[in-house]
Amino acid sequence: MTEVKKSFSIKGMHCASCVRILERTLKKVNGVENAVVNLATEKATVTYDDKFCAEEDLAQAIKKTGYELEIHEKSEDIEQEEKKKELRTLRNRVIFSLAIGGIIFWGSFPGLMETAPAFLKNFYIQLLLATPVQFWAGLPFYKATIPALRNRLANMDTLVALGTTVAYVYSAFVTLFPYVVKSANIEPAPYFDVAAVVIALILLGRYLEAKAKAGTSEAIKKLIGLQAKTARVVRNGKEIDISIDEVQIGDIIRVRPGEKIPVDGEILEGESSIDESMVTGESMPVEKTVGDSVVGATFNKSGSFLYKATKVGKDTMLSQIIKLVQEAQGSKAPIQRIADAVSSYFVPIVIMLAIATFVIWYIFGPNPILLFALLNMVAVLIIACPCAMGLATPTAIMVGTGKGAEHGILIKNAESLEIAHKIDTVIFDKTGTITQGKPIVTDFFFMEDIADFKKELGWKLPKGLSIEEYILGLVKSLEKTSEHSLSGAIINYEIKNKVKEYKVEKFQAVSGQGVLGVVDGKKVVIGTRKFMENQHIFRCAGLDQKAEGLLSEAKTLAFVGVDGKNVALIGIADTIKETAKEGVALLRKMGIEVVMITGDNERTAQAIARKVGIEKILAEVLPDQKEVEVRKIQSTGAKVAMVGDGINDAPALAAADIGIAMGTGTDVAIEAAGITLINKDLRSVAAAINLSKKTMKTIKLNLFWAFGYNIILIPVAMGVLFPFFHILLSPIFASVAMASSSISVVSNSLLLKRVKFS
Amino acid sequence: MSLDKILVSVFGILGIVFTYWFFLMKKEKVVAITSDSVDIIVSGGYQPEVISVPKGKTTKINFLRKDPSSCLEEVVLSDFKIRKYLPIGEKASILIKPEKAGIYNFVCGMNMFHGKIIVV
Numbered sequence: 001m002t003e004v005k006k007s008f009s010i011k012g013m014h015c016a017s018c019v020r021i022l023e024r025t026l027k028k029v030n031g032v033e034n035a036v037v038n039l040a041t042e043k044a045t046v047t048y049d050d051k052f053c054a055e056e057d058l059a060q061a062i063k064k065t066g067y068e069l070e071i072h073e074k075s076e077d078i079e080q081e082e083k084k085k086e087l088r089t090l091r092n093r094v095i096f097s098l099a100i101g102g103i104i105f106w107g108s109f110p111g112l113m114e115t116a117p118a119f120l121k122n123f124y125i126q127l128l129l130a131t132p133v134q135f136w137a138g139l140p141f142y143k144a145t146i147p148a149l150r151n152r153l154a155n156m157d158t159l160v161a162l163g164t165t166v167a168y169v170y171s172a173f174v175t176l177f178p179y180v181v182k183s184a185n186i187e188p189a190p191y192f193d194v195a196a197v198v199i200a201l202i203l204l205g206r207y208l209e210a211k212a213k214a215g216t217s218e219a220i221k222k223l224i225g226l227q228a229k230t231a232r233v234v235r236n237g238k239e240i241d242i243s244i245d246e247v248q249i250g251d252i253i254r255v256r257p258g259e260k261i262p263v264d265g266e267i268l269e270g271e272s273s274i275d276e277s278m279v280t281g282e283s284m285p286v287e288k289t290v291g292d293s294v295v296g297a298t299f300n301k302s303g304s305f306l307y308k309a310t311k312v313g314k315d316t317m318l319s320q321i322i323k324l325v326q327e328a329q330g331s332k333a334p335i336q337r338i339a340d341a342v343s344s345y346f347v348p349i350v351i352m353l354a355i356a357t358f359v360i361w362y363i364f365g366p367n368p369i370l371l372f373a374l375l376n377m378v379a380v381l382i383i384a385c386p387c388a389m390g391l392a393t394p395t396a397i398m399v400g401t402g403k404g405a406e407h408g409i410l411i412k413n414a415e416s417l418e419i420a421h422k423i424d425t426v427i428f429d430k431t432g433t434i435t436q437g438k439p440i441v442t443d444f445f446f447m448e449d450i451a452d453f454k455k456e457l458g459w460k461l462p463k464g465l466s467i468e469e470y471i472l473g474l475v476k477s478l479e480k481t482s483e484h485s486l487s488g489a490i491i492n493y494e495i496k497n498k499v500k501e502y503k504v505e506k507f508q509a510v511s512g513q514g515v516l517g518v519v520d521g522k523k524v525v526i527g528t529r530k531f532m533e534n535q536h537i538f539r540c541a542g543l544d545q546k547a548e549g550l551l552s553e554a555k556t557l558a559f560v561g562v563d564g565k566n567v568a569l570i571g572i573a574d575t576i577k578e579t580a581k582e583g584v585a586l587l588r589k590m591g592i593e594v595v596m597i598t599g600d601n602e603r604t605a606q607a608i609a610r611k612v613g614i615e616k617i618l619a620e621v622l623p624d625q626k627e628v629e630v631r632k633i634q635s636t637g638a639k640v641a642m643v644g645d646g647i648n649d650a651p652a653l654a655a656a657d658i659g660i661a662m663g664t665g666t667d668v669a670i671e672a673a674g675i676t677l678i679n680k681d682l683r684s685v686a687a688a689i690n691l692s693k694k695t696m697k698t699i700k701l702n703l704f705w706a707f708g709y710n711i712i713l714i715p716v717a718m719g720v721l722f723p724f725f726h727i728l729l730s731p732i733f734a735s736v737a738m739a740s741s742s743i744s745v746v747s748n749s750l751l752l753k754r755v756k757f758s
Numbered sequence: 759m760s761l762d763k764i765l766v767s768v769f770g771i772l773g774i775v776f777t778y779w780f781f782l783m784k785k786e787k788v789v790a791i792t793s794d795s796v797d798i799i800v801s802g803g804y805q806p807e808v809i810s811v812p813k814g815k816t817t818k819i820n821f822l823r824k825d826p827s828s829c830l831e832e833v834v835l836s837d838f839k840i841r842k843y844l845p846i847g848e849k850a851s852i853l854i855k856p857e858k859a860g861i862y863n864f865v866c867g868m869n870m871f872h873g874k875i876i877v878v
Contacts, residue, residue, distance in 0.1 A: 082845060086828075144827035147802025148871075152784045155829055155870040210828060332836030336869075343869045348781035352774045359770030363763050387829075390868035394834070394841075413839060 003033065007045045007245050008058065010037065011068040021065055029053055029061045036246060043245045043313075044069065080221075083214070090140075090207050097137035097200035100129050105193040123175040123190050130192035134168045138199045154347040156386050160202055162351070163381030167731065168195040170374055186368050191375070198382055198735040205739020209387075212746040215753075216395045219402025220329070223322050226278055226297040231262035234306065251309045255300045263296040263309045264316045270305030274298050279318055280663070281408020281679035321678070324410050328401040329394075333414035335699055336393040339706075343390060350384040350714065357718045365719075372719075375731060379717040383734035384710060387742040392702035395749035400695035407757045408663075408679025409688045416674030419658050420692030422639045426587055426685060427618075427630060429644035429652070430598035430605065433662055434612055434682070435574040437645070441493035443550060443571030446471065447540045450567060457563060465500070471568055472499040474519045475560055478526060481507045482515045489572050490526075490558070514558070525561035526570075537561035543569040554600075554607030580612045583682030588613070590686060593638070597621055597629060597652075626652035643685055646670035660685055687757045694755050702745045709741045788876060794818060795851075800833070800844060801825040804864070804873040813859050813877050820849040832867030835875075841867070 010022060019037045022044060026035035031052030037044045046058060055071045062069035107113055107120030119125055135142075141164070144157035171190030174181050178188035230241045234252040247253070247263050255261050261274070271289035276282050276298040285301055288294060294307055296316040313319065354377045361373035397414045404411050411417050431437050446468055447453065454467045461470050479487040481504050502520035509515045514527015516535060525535045529547070532539065537559070543566055547557055550571040560568040584594050597618040598605050605619035618629050626642075630652050634640050639657045646653060646661030653659025653672040661673035662680055670676050677684045717734055721727040759767075789796075789806035795818035799805045802825055811817045821833055823844040834841045835852065844850045856862065856877040864873045 086826075140826060144802065144825060144829065147825055149802070151803040151805065151807070152780055153803040153871060154781055155827075156868075157827055157829070206828065326841070327839035330834060330836060330841030331839045332834075339869060340863075343865075344872060345782065347870070348777055351777045351781075355770050355773040355777065359767055362766045362770075363759070386870055387868050390870055394867070394869075414836075 004048055004050045006048075006055075007043050007243065008055075009070040010044050010062065011070065018067070022062065022067060025061050025065050026058060029057055032058070045243070045246050087207070087210055090203065090210065093137040093140070094200065094203045094207050097133045097196060097203055100133050100137075101193070101196035101200035104129050104133075104196050108190070108193045123192075126190060126192040127172055127175045130168060130171070130196045133196040133199055134164065137203060138164060140203075141199075154351065156347070156384075158347060159350060159381045159384055160198070162354075163378045163731065164195045164198050166374065166381075167191050167198070167378050171195065184370070186370055189371075194375070194378065194731045197732050198378075201732070201735040201739050202382075205735075205743055208739075208743050209746055212743060212750060213391075213395065215750050216398040216746065217329070217402070219399075219405055220322065220325060223318065223325065223405065226318060228260040228262040228297060231309075232256075245313075247309055247312050249309055249312055252306055253309055254304070254306055255294075256304045257300060257302055259300050261294050261296055261298050261300055261307075264311035265294055265296075265307040265309045267292050267294060267305050267307045270303055272303030272305050273301045275301055279321065279678075281406065281684075282681065283679075317678075321405060321410060324412065324676075325401055325405045328411050328413050328417075329398045331397075331413035331415065333393050333397055333418045333699065335418060335696070335703070336414075338703065339389045339392060342707075343386065346384070346386045346389070346710075350380065353714065353718065354380040361719065372728075376717065376719050376728065378731045379729045379734045380714060382731050383713050383717045383729065383738055385706070385738045385741045386710075388706035388709060388745045389703070391742055391745050391749075392706045393699050395746050396695050396698040396702060396752060399749050399752040400691060400698075403752060403755060404688065404691055407684070407687065408677060408681065409684050409691065410676040410678060411688070412674050412676070416658055417692050417695055419639070420641070420675065420689050421696040423592065423641045423658065423689055423692075425593045425595065425633060425638040426641045426643060426689075427595045427597050427633065427652075427656070428584075428614070428682075429626070429642070429649050430596055430600065430608060431574060432645040432648075433643055434580045434596060434608065435576050437574060439489040439556070439572050439574050441489050441570055442555060442573045442575065443546075443569070444472075444493065445543060445546050445569045445571075447565075447567050448542050453565065453567065462500070469499055471560065471562065473502055474522060474524050474562060475526060475568070475570075477502045477504050477519045478507070478515055478517050478524050480504075481517065482509055490570060522563050523561075526558055529557070529559060532559045532561055532566060535561060536564065538565045540566045552607070554604035576608065576611055577680075577682055579682040583685055584613045586683055586686035587689075590689065592686075592689070595633070597626055599623060623648055624651070627655045630655045641685070641689070643682075646673050646676070660688065684757075691755055691757075694752060698749055698752055702748055705748070706741065706745055709737070713737060786874075791817060795820060797822055797849070798873070799824060800830050802827075803871045807872075808874045808876065810876040810878055811854075811856065814855065814857060816853055816855040818851050818853050819875075820851045822849050823847070829868045829870055830866045833864055834867060834869075835862065835864045837862045 022037045023035050026032055026044060026046055031049045033047040033049065035044060035046045059069045059071050103120060104126050107116045107126060113121055141157045141161040144155065145161040148154060148158060171192045174188045174190045181188040228244055231244055231247045232239050232241050232254045233247065234254060239254050244262055252268065253262060253265065267288055267290050269290065273285045274288050274294060275285045276295055279295050279298050297318045357380050358373045358377040361376050362369050365372040397417065400417055401411045428434050450467055461467065476491060476499050479490045505518040507515070507517040510531065513531040514525065516525040525532065525537055546569055550557055555571040555573040558570040558572060559566050560570065587594050593616065594614050595616045595618060596605065596609050596614045599621060600619060602619045605617045609617045621629055626649055630640055630642055641658045641660055642652050642656035643660045643662065644653055650672040653661060658675065659673040660675045660677060661670040663676055663678035675688050717729045719728055786808045787806065788808045788810050790810045796809055797820045800821050800823040821844050823830060823846050826846060830844070832841055832843055838854050840852055842850055842852060859877045862875040862877065864875065865871065
């Protein structure tokens with residue numbers, strides 16, 4: 001018995017019941033031991049005995065149920081292998097044609113042929129050598145031309161095939177029937193070198209172009225390569241290694257130090273430092289503990305932990321990123337319209353121009369008219385390069401979007417990339433964008449003479465506890481009972497300080513003012529200054545003074561009163577992201593106006609804006625009014641980018657010329673945003689605009705180069721310079737120029753890889 | 759003007775007219791797709807070159823590439839944000855569900871061969 005375990009893609013699945021139907025069907029097939037179907041990955045993992053059952057049997061059984069089981073699935077590796085094989089064949093053709101072309105060239109080029117052995121100058125030998133170059137090395141040109149002509153279409157291969165065939169057929173005719181040519185007063189000289197060398201050089205160009213083009217899709221390959229292959233899942237109390245395709249939502253997975261995290265999930269036990277740079281572009285390792293989410297394909301550095309899989313297959317963050325980048329690379333930039341308009345007419349027009357060239361040279365050209373007419377016609381056919389125009393935009397888009405993804409900047413489509421370079425105003429939402437969006441305790445002051453106060457009241461504290469620790473304990477105990485949003489911030493602060501808790505009695509919450517209760521027998525009041533007054537708490541001058549300072553920094557205050565005396569003051573604020581100030585400075589350096597929009601009052605807004613270096617603020621804007629404000633700025637003629645979290649401010653993001661969303665959690669596809677910054681780094685706003693500028697510059701240069709090349713060199717090949725300067729373009733030079741034009745376009749796009757990110 | 763020059767001129771003009779007619783005056787043949795899927799042969803272009811599909815319906819387009827030309831190794835449907843590698847001799851499928859009527863182009867990776875999806 002030979003037991004085989006294989007995974008197959010299933011098409012047509014849409015619900016959990018499909019899983020049951022498919023598993024049941026597969027298990028019924030003779031020879032099948034077990035079948036596990038995963039809805040999220042749309043894959044079936046089947047264990048079967050291949051003596052009794054073939055893959056086709058499985059496919060047949062599945063087909064009857066209305067689904068489709070794919071037997072031959074091309075993986076990325078196979079695709080790569082196929083491309084490599086194609087490249088190898090191409091390389092052989094290049095080497096062969098260059099070697100033979102070079103020999104023919106040696107035996108026929110004036111000035112060089114004198115050094116060649118006599119047999120190489122023999123036309124029959126040249127015919128013999130040129131034939132395999134024309135029909136074996138040049139076979140790809142014919143293979144592409146013939147079916148295209150059947151469809152009444154033409155492309156670059158048509159031009160090369162036509163041009164080289166004309167040169168080859170003329171040369172063969174001259175060699176085989178020299179007397180016919182002689183009778184027309186033409187020296188019977190063949191041009192096998194033109195046909196062979198042109199084929200060799202164009203193939204060489206195509207080979208180099210294919211190698212360079214592979215570099216344009218490198219980012220996607222890198223992302224796909226990040227995926228972990230296996231996961232260590234805890235099943236029935238045992239840890240077993242299974243294929244990543246078999247991981248189900250809810251599986252408990254063990255990750256040890258130095259291992260890759262297989263899929264997205266939430267930590268259940270343990271803590272660790274995780275390097276997420278490869279997926280999110282966030283440069284610093286992130287500390288994670290119980291309850292925190294982890295991202296698949298990131299690297300666990302130090303600790304060991306258990307986590308629950310929450311997203312698998314195509315739903316993981318990495319899969320979403322890959323999908324988004326692939327989509328962006330398949331989209332079209334509006335600037336490409338210029339190339340689109342030309343592409344359908346280009347090759348037929350070149351063929352018409354080539355015929356015209358022949359006629360004009362034949363009628364008006366100098367002697368030998370037939371040779372001039374023929375060679376110039378071939379030069380026109382060879383020099384025209386529609387490829388460069390076709391490659392100019394997409395290669396730059398591919399490198400640009402890929403480069404962005406490597407740094408945590410996900411660009412939704414080519415259009416967004418194109419618009420971003422025109423941005424002159426960036427509006428930042430405050431909460432969650434400039435700030436963390438989570439209030440934390442930034443200051444905790446005790447009254448200066450707190451030790452005296454303790455004595456005054458005659459408190460007896462638990463052993464080893466300072467008065468400060470004791471008060472922290474009282475505050476924590478009372479706040480824990482409260483449901484106010486700021487309580488979370490205070491409790492988190494207390495947790496950090498690991499304080500003791502006490503029994504709370506007579507708890508009372510006064511809306512908008514504070515909380516009070518009896519904790520460990522003491523009357524504790526926490527809240528606003530007004531609340532303190534209402535509760536007849538004796539104020540502390542020192543703390544009042546500190547409160548003024550905190551207010552000027554736009555912090556929220558919470559006074560703490562114990563047994564009628566204000567003993568402490570808590571300052572709470574939503575902290576500013578570390579990268580905010582630098583992010584704003586980078587934008588301003590680029591000459592971009594930066595605006596902050598917030599629902600906060602003017603004073604709070606000013607305090608935050610001052611800290612990050614923003615001068616223009618729009619304060620007290622209600623959430624539903626943000627969109628209106630964006631449109632107002634746009635009406636002044638500004639090109640606006642709106643930066644927000646993509647959840648609460650989606651209409652404003654959609655209204656802006658481009659919406660930039662800060663990544664939250666593991667969802668990367670934010671509908672309203674053209675750009676998503678999964679690295680949560682505000683400096684990336686400037687980096688994204690910079691990347692867009694550089695990409696557009698590359699596209700424009702590529703288009704200029706591709707169009708300019710054809711517009712200038714086609715007339716030169718036709719011979720427009722001949723009457724004035726006696727300049728003509730040899731078909732061999734034309735092939736060099738043609739091959740280098742598309743390589744230069746692709747190489748120029750690859751230069752985008754060097755764009756620096758701050 | 760000698761006879762040979764006259765002949766060359768006449769054949770030249772005829773050649774230009776023929777090229778224009780052959781490549782640029784081709785009539786589009788629209789193939790209406792009523793089933794859920796359509797096979798498009800990729801060989802020196804796309805056959806059928808123009809298909810029409812109903813609005814709002816999911817249609818599976820199977821590209822079968824027979825042509826080794828590197829130009830045709832990718833198909834791009836930019837309106838659907840799809841750029842797909844087409845392995846030789848095998849079907850590569852894409853699913854589209856156009857929600858708006860109109861003409862959507864598909865092109866080869868180098869933008870030299872074109873096809874159309876007419877959504878009605």
